[in-house]
Amino acid sequence: MATGATGVAEAGAALEITDGFHLLIDALKLNGIGTIYNVPGIPITDLGRYAQAQGMRVISFRHEQNAGFAASVAGFLTKTPGICMTVSAPGFMNGLTALANATTNCWPMILISGSSEREIVDLAQGDYEEMDQLAMARPFCKAAYRLNHAEDIGIAVARAIRSAVSGRPGGVYLDIPGAMLGQTMEAEAGRRSLVKVIDPAPKMRPSPEAIARAMGVLKEAKRPLIVIGKGAAYDQSDDLIRQLVEKTGYPFLPMSMAKGVLPDTHPQCGAAARSMILQESDVVIMMGARINWLLSHGKGKQWGEPGSKKFVQIDIDAEEMDSNVEIAAPLVGDVGSCAAALIEAMDADPVAPPKDWLDRVHAKAEANMQKMSSRLQNNNHPMDYHAALGVLKQAINDRPDTILVNEGANTLDLARSIVNIHKPRHRIDVGTWGVMGIGMGAAIAAAVETGKQVLAVEGDSAFGFCGMEVETICRYKLPVCVVVFNNDGIYRGDGENWGGGDDPATTAFVKNARYDMMMEAFGGVGAWVKTPDELRQAVEAALASGKPTLINAAIDPAAGKESGNIGNLNPSSVVAQALYPQAKKTQG
Ligand code: OXT
Ligand code: ADP
Ligand code: MG
Numbered sequence: 238m239a240t241g242a243t244g245v246a247e248a249g250a251a252l253e254i255t256d257g258f259h260l261l262i263d264a265l266k267l268n269g270i271g272t273i274y275n276v277p278g279i280p281i282t283d284l285g286r287y288a289q290a291q292g293m294r295v296i297s298f299r300h301e302q303n304a305g306f307a308a309s310v311a312g313f314l315t316k317t318p319g320i321c322m323t324v325s326a327p328g329f330m331n332g333l334t335a336l337a338n339a340t341t342n343c344w345p346m347i348l349i350s351g352s353s354e355r356e357i358v359d360l361a362q363g364d365y366e367e368m369d370q371l372a373m374a375r376p377f378c379k380a381a382y383r384l385n386h387a388e389d390i391g392i393a394v395a396r397a398i399r400s401a402v403s404g405r406p407g408g409v410y411l412d413i414p415g416a417m418l419g420q421t422m423e424a425e426a427g428r429r430s431l432v433k434v435i436d437p438a439p440k441m442r443p444s445p446e447a448i449a450r451a452m453g454v455l456k457e458a459k460r461p462l463i464v465i466g467k468g469a470a471y472d473q474s475d476d477l478i479r480q481l482v483e484k485t486g487y488p489f490l491p492m493s494m495a496k497g498v499l500p501d502t503h504p505q506c507g508a509a510a511r512s513m514i515l516q517e518s519d520v521v522i523m524m525g526a527r528i529n530w531l532l533s534h535g536k537g538k539q540w541g542e543p544g545s546k547k548f549v550q551i552d553i554d555a556e557e558m559d560s561n562v563e564i565a566a567p568l569v570g571d572v573g574s575c576a577a578a579l580i581e582a583m584d585a586d587p588v589a590p591p592k593d594w595l596d597r598v599h600a601k602a603e604a605n606m607q608k609m610s611s612r613l614q615n616n617n618h619p620m621d622y623h624a625a626l627g628v629l630k631q632a633i634n635d636r637p638d639t640i641l642v643n644e645g646a647n648t649l650d651l652a653r654s655i656v657n658i659h660k661p662r663h664r665i666d667v668g669t670w671g672v673m674g675i676g677m678g679a680a681i682a683a684a685v686e687t688g689k690q691v692l693a694v695e696g697d698s699a700f701g702f703c704g705m706e707v708e709t710i711c712r713y714k715l716p717v718c719v720v721v722f723n724n725d726g727i728y729r730g731d732g733e734n735w736g737g738g739d740d741p742a743t744t745a746f747v748k749n750a751r752y753d754m755m756m757e758a759f760g761g762v763g764a765w766v767k768t769p770d771e772l773r774q775a776v777e778a779a780l781a782s783g784k785p786t787l788i789n790a791a792i793d794p795a796a797g798k799e800s801g802n803i804g805n806l807n808p809s810s811v812v813a814q815a816l817y818p819q820a821k822k823t824q825g
Contacts, residue, residue, distance in 0.1 A: 254422065
């Protein structure tokens with residue numbers, strides 16, 4: 238079977254010509270891309286078949302959004318653009334949310350969509366699935382290109398890869414009019430037209446002046462803190478990050494998807510003292526983390542007295558500096574290069590580990606963890622989030638190689654603080670947008686890209702956005718265990734219709750829904766559990782067997798909070814409070 242660019246050569250030997258289909262496949266393979274996340278249809282059905290025939294892994298999904306989320310997560314995990322392939326207009330649009338989400342999260346992904354007859358689209362003459370996709374895609378990605386000629390495939394794929402991974406990574410759109418795929422050219426010329434991208438994401442080293450400036454700020458620090466973000470997780474310089482953190486002796490706070498870059502059990506981890514360290518720190522090193530809504534924009538009472546902080550920010554994107562607050566020492570570069578330069582500077586001129594401060598952070602974190610641990614042991618009936626998550630925490634402790642995927646509101650926020658992550662890039666969640674529906678795509682990509690066991694902990698609403706992909710999980714026999722936290726609704730399952738009518742509350746679902754039977758319908762294992770013991774047994778069986786499994790975990794419908802930890806972001810209104818007595822409960 239042909240591999241890499243030799244596909245063209247071998248096809249050429251037999252036929253002396255090649256075509257757009259094969260040039261595209263060979264261009265991807267030549268650049269080390271071996272997997273396509275796909276939904277077939279006109280005009281790309283055969284492209285998927287040929288890719289599979291040429292030795293690529295083609296994972297066909299039930300909906301393009303999930304294929305797109307998978308591609309973006311593949312990009313996050315591998316630093317190589319994940320490829321999502323869709324049909325024209327509606328399929329393309331289904332993939333667009335994922336493309337925008339990849340760009341927002343700074344993950345490399347390429348959305349390749351077939352498109353209709355150019356001349357007809359441009360004259361708006363009503364072609365099959367007519368749409369000016371290139372124009373539509375532009376606002377949602379870093380770069381968008383259209384391929385009109387087969388001879389341009391090599392260079393277009395090279396540009397797309399470089400755009401996706403260089404500098405701040407993001408989404409790229411590649412428009413492939415169906416007619417282009419069938420274009421033929423002489424095989425040897427085709428082979429020569431392919432481009433292997435050299436050094437697609439060059440290291441960016443900070444200047445010595447910038448390092449000296451940062452060292453000056455760190456030397457003055459009394460209560461320093463390192464915030465580690467998913468840009469640091471993405472960078473994969475895990476050893477350098479650990480060396481830097483341990484050399485400084487500073488406490489660190491992992492953002493959600495940076496949990497595990499250093500284990501949550503590391504003695505310098507301050508996650509369980511979050512409020513205290515944000516408020517009381519005086520110098521904060523931001524490492525691949527933006528100062529956005531997830532950190533209250535670096536302002537307000539969460540951050541203590543105005544003007545009480547100095548920021549050192551490590552980021553690959555210079556424009557990120559001063560986006561929300563003043564950055565005293567910008568370090569523009571990749572995390573690995575910046576960490577290495579700081580380590581070198583500290584070898585020459587060490588910073589003093591802030592022992593008293595670290596002891597205080599430790600004491601606060603210990604106290605919070607103690608408070609939490611008693612709640613995790615409870616045997617309440619119906620089961621609550623804490624009891625269920627206590628079981629899952631233990632499951633991950635026992636099998637730290639398992640990748641945790643997590644979405645929902647309460648399901649997300651509580652799992653984040655309860656379930657420790659022990660290894661880098663072993664937690665994938667809703668990311669910067671807080672988007673529901675990433676779960677099954679992320680779980681599939683994690684299993685496909687790493688071969689590891691995946692545990693997807695899903696709110697019942699979150700799962701509903703992508704649940705049909707359990708068929709994909711079964712079809713490809715992936716080691717994915719989905720646990721649906723079934724509280725009969727969005728945030729809570731005990732909502733009422735405020736108008737008193739027969740329709741259910743806007744946030745309520747069918748009670749006691751049998752999500753487990755969805756998995757059974759496709760040949761996987763289903764379990765309906767109501768107690769922590771039953772959950773423990775079902776999870777252990779799933780993780781030990783690696784079989785596609787869905788555990789439908791009944792959670793107290795009254796246990797959740799409106800919007801989990803971010804209820805404060807809901808707009809409130811005095812009019813609503815006057816009109817509806819119930820509004821007090823949800824609007825605070
Ligand atoms: O220090 P303090 O005292 O403050 O305490 C903190 C930590 O120190 C402590 N902690 C610990 N204690 C003990 N031990 C340990 N180990 C420990 N670790 C930490 O715990 C507290 C809290 O810590 P945390 O979590 O780190 O900090 P905090 O304050 O929460 O951090 C703030 C944030 C903002 C960084 C954090 O909350 C965060 O990352 N939040 C992300 C929130 C998010 O993105 N949510 C998802 C979106 S919500 C909403 O939009 C939803 N929708 C609408 C919708 C969406 N999103 N998308 C689409 C496409 N359509 C619609 C929907 C439909 S959610 C949703 C469905 C919800 O229903 P489900 O059924 O799916 O889920 P359920 O709610 O379960 O029913
Ligand atoms: P989190 O949500 O975990 O706080 P964000 O997604 O907000 O993280 O921030 C990630 C940041 O990391 C972005 O500003 C992005 O430019 C940056 N980044 C991405 N890759 C790298 C890298 N290799 N080196 C340094 N910074 C990076
Ligand atoms: Mg729910």
